[in-house]
Amino acid sequence: MPRFAGKGYKKRPLRRYGFFIAVAGLIALLLLQTSPRLSQQIEPVRTAASDQLFHMSKPSLIDQITGASAKDQRIIELEARVRELAQYEALALSMAERLEVYEDILNMQGEPSSAEVTARIMAEADGPFAEALLANAGSVNGVEVGYFAENDRGLVGRVVQVGLRSSRILKITDFNSRVPVMGESSGLRAIMFGGRDGDGRLTDQPEAGAFIRGERILTSGEGGLFPRGVVVGTVQGQGNDLKVDLAMSKGQLGYVRLKKSPLIPAPEALDSLGETVEPNEAELTSTASSGGQP
Amino acid sequence: MSRAIAPLSMIARWWTKARPRLRLAVGTVLVGIVGLMGLTPNVFFGTTVSWPYMALIAAIGWGRAGLGFSPMLVLILFGFAQDVTASAPLGSFALVNLATYGLKAGLYQAFDAERSPGVSYGLPILILFMGIIIVWLLASLSSNHVVRFMPLFASFLATMFVQMIVAPVFDLGVRAAAGREAML
Numbered sequence: 001m002p003r004f005a006g007k008g009y010k011k012r013p014l015r016r017y018g019f020f021i022a023v024a025g026l027i028a029l030l031l032l033q034t035s036p037r038l039s040q041q042i043e044p045v046r047t048a049a050s051d052q053l054f055h056m057s058k059p060s061l062i063d064q065i066t067g068a069s070a071k072d073q074r075i076i077e078l079e080a081r082v083r084e085l086a087q088y089e090a091l092a093l094s095m096a097e098r099l100e101v102y103e104d105i106l107n108m109q110g111e112p113s114s115a116e117v118t119a120r121i122m123a124e125a126d127g128p129f130a131e132a133l134l135a136n137a138g139s140v141n142g143v144e145v146g147y148f149a150e151n152d153r154g155l156v157g158r159v160v161q162v163g164l165r166s167s168r169i170l171k172i173t174d175f176n177s178r179v180p181v182m183g184e185s186s187g188l189r190a191i192m193f194g195g196r197d198g199d200g201r202l203t204d205q206p207e208a209g210a211f212i213r214g215e216r217i218l219t220s221g222e223g224g225l226f227p228r229g230v231v232v233g234t235v236q237g238q239g240n241d242l243k244v245d246l247a248m249s250k251g252q253l254g255y256v257r258l259k260k261s262p263l264i265p266a267p268e269a270l271d272s273l274g275e276t277v278e279p280n281e282a283e284l285t286s287t288a289s290s291g292g293q294p
Numbered sequence: 295m296s297r298a299i300a301p302l303s304m305i306a307r308w309w310t311k312a313r314p315r316l317r318l319a320v321g322t323v324l325v326g327i328v329g330l331m332g333l334t335p336n337v338f339f340g341t342t343v344s345w346p347y348m349a350l351i352a353a354i355g356w357g358r359a360g361l362g363f364s365p366m367l368v369l370i371l372f373g374f375a376q377d378v379t380a381s382a383p384l385g386s387f388a389l390v391n392l393a394t395y396g397l398k399a400g401l402y403q404a405f406d407a408e409r410s411p412g413v414s415y416g417l418p419i420l421i422l423f424m425g426i427i428i429v430w431l432l433a434s435l436s437s438n439h440v441v442r443f444m445p446l447f448a449s450f451l452a453t454m455f456v457q458m459i460v461a462p463v464f465d466l467g468v469r470a471a472a473g474r475e476a477m478l
Contacts, residue, residue, distance in 0.1 A: 015361040019396050022366055026373075026392065029385035030432075042384055049378045123333035123379060126342075128433030128441045130381035168381070175439055196442050 043161070050134065051163030115260040117141050121253055122166065131174040131194065133157065135256060138165040146225070149256040154231035154247030155179070155219060156256050169256065172232070173198050173246065181232055181244075182220040183211045189220050192232065192244055200233060200244030211235045217244050227262050314359065314466040321464045322368050325352050328456075329372070333379055344448035346456040349376060350425045353391045354418045354457065355464020357398025365466075369395055386432045394425040418461070419454055426450040 033039045102108075119137035137143050139162050149156040149169045157177065161168035172179055173194040181192045181202070188209050190202040202211065211217075215235050221228030233246040312320075325348040332345035349372040356365040373388025380387065398421050405413045426446050433441045 015363060015366075018363055019361050019366060019392070019399075022370060023389065023392055023396065026370075026385040026389040030383055030389065033383045033385075039383075046378055046384065049374075125380045126445070127380040127382070128429060128446055129383075129386070129436060132381045134379075175437065175441075 047161055047163045050161075050168065051138065051166050115142060117143055117147075117258045118255055119143075119167070119258055120255055124253070130176075131171040132160075133169040133171060133253070133256070135167050135169060135258065136165065137258060138163045138167050140164055143167045143258050144260070146261055147258045148226050148230070148261055149258050150230060151248050151251040151253060151256050153249075153251030154233065155226070156248045156253070158225065159258060167258070169258075172200060172248070179226065179232065180220045180222040181217050183235065184216040184218055186210070186212050186215060189222070192217070195243060198246070198249065199236070200246055202235075202242040202244060205242070211242055213238065221262075225261055227259075309462070312467065315364070317463075317466050318356070318364055318368070321352050321355065324460065324463055325349055325372060329375070344445070344452040346453040347425070347429075347449060348453075348456070349373065349387070349391045350394055350422060350453055351457045351460065352464050353395040353425070354398050354421055355461055356466055357395045357421075358402050359399075359466040360403065361396070361399050362466075365395065366392065382433070383436050386436065387429075390425055390428045390432065393428055394421060397421050397424060418457060422454055422457065423450060426453075 033042060117137045119135035119141070121133050122136050123134040125132045125134070133149070133156070135143075135149070143159060143162055145159055145162050147159040147167075149159065155172055157169040157171040157174075159167045160170045170177055171194070172192070175194045175196075177192075177194050179192045179200075180189065182189045186209060188206050188211055190206070190211070191204040192200045192202055195201040200217075202217075205211070213235055217232045217235060219226040219228060219230040219232060231247050233244040233248075236243045236245045309317075328346070328348045332348075349369060352365075352372070353369055356362070356369075359365075369391040370388045373386075373391045374384065376382070376387035376391075377384050398418070401417055401421065402413075405417065426449070430441065430443055430446050
């Protein structure tokens with residue numbers, strides 16, 4: 001085996017200094033990020049890095065080796081499903097038309113239609129720091145911070161960072177996520193956050209009334225981060241220790257639909273002459289994003 | 295049978311003669327490949343597989359040769375890439391990798407002069423565990439709550455398992471200064 005001679009030995013103290021300087025530098029970098037302002041300045045670097053890293057990534061080798069035949073089978077199944085669902089499409093269209101007429105008659109404000117992008121999940125980060133997904137759609141595809149993500153079963157999370165060709169989705173299973181939800185049957189409201197075992201936990205529950213075990217949990221639309229009525233999961237557990245069995249975990253996480261959250265217009269301000277003043281774009285955006293984070 | 299073994303023995307001979315810089319490059323490529331594979335969803339037959347921290351394995355392997363600028367630089371760069379992928383504060387994984395590397399270099403310099411089996415096999419596991427503990431501490435501190443330890447422990451077991459298999463790839467072919475002094 002090759003061995004170092006005297007050259008390496010002489011360099012040893014310098015290496016030791018280098019090591020301690022590097023450690024001190026990294027600790028300083030970590031401490032600097034405790035300042036929100038400095039942390040925000042680092043964010044563009046992180047966004048650019050993740051953009052470059054994940055734009056380059058391709059489907060994994062293992063995926064190609066083990067998943068090819070399963071995917072073919074899945075495509076056949078999905079094609080059959082599409083044929084089956086096609087007959088419901090016409091029915092749904094006619095019902096939507098009728099619903100629109102009814103809403104007009106009742107002067108009811110329905111959920112506004114939203115922009116939609118389907119993206120492939122390029123990477124998952126279920127590590128100790130954050131539970132996030134990286135999707136291969138970014139600002140060039142029209143994705144913006146605040147878009148929410150759902151898979152074939154239900155809500156997945158919310159876009160918290162957008163690069164040119166990639167976006168980071170904070171999953172609803174993350175401890176720091178907060179989703180305003182309601183029970184489909186009971187109509188009770190609560191806030192859901194990510195639990196320790198990949199499920200959701202309900203907090204800020206109403207004092208009167210209780211969620212019904214097994215009832216579906218939907219987004220309540222409060223705060224304007226998510227539209228009303230997106231499926232989140234079903235209630236499990238009893239008493240105050242309620243868990244939400246998340247619907248998204250029963251579906252696939254290979255692809256997600258990124259949808260724009262509805263903008264709630266700020267109330268018009270009245271000027272001195274009694275005329276309404278239209279809110280500008282910045283006000284609209286701030287209204288939609290001021291309700292916390294998922 | 296001997297025909298099948300022949301290419302392997304040829305690789306082994308080539309690896310024995312390989313210079314430290316080439317060994318470092320091979321290790322770097324391996325960490326990069328396994329790390330990129332780990333970014334894709336690791337679900338096999340419906341079960342999510344814990345992915346090993348390859349950079350920690352590299353830190354432990356390279357640390358045995360004592361401190362060096364090239365391994366330090368590579369570990370810091372891998373750390374930044376891990377920070378980006380894991381949504382961790384920038385510098386967290388670089389610090390973990392570097393701390394593990396320094397710990398291994400220091401402890402081997404202190405205890406591995408005689409190359410006792412206990413130190414050779416036990417110390418990497420202990421240092422790996424300490425590295426995982428640092429990850430857990432940093433994650434808990436940065437997110438303001440105690441993060442779950444079990445997924446990290448699963449990753450530790452996966453890392454330990456992989457480390458036992460691929461350890462020779464991260465042997466730079468030189469020993470820490472104390473060992474060298476003893477030999478010289």
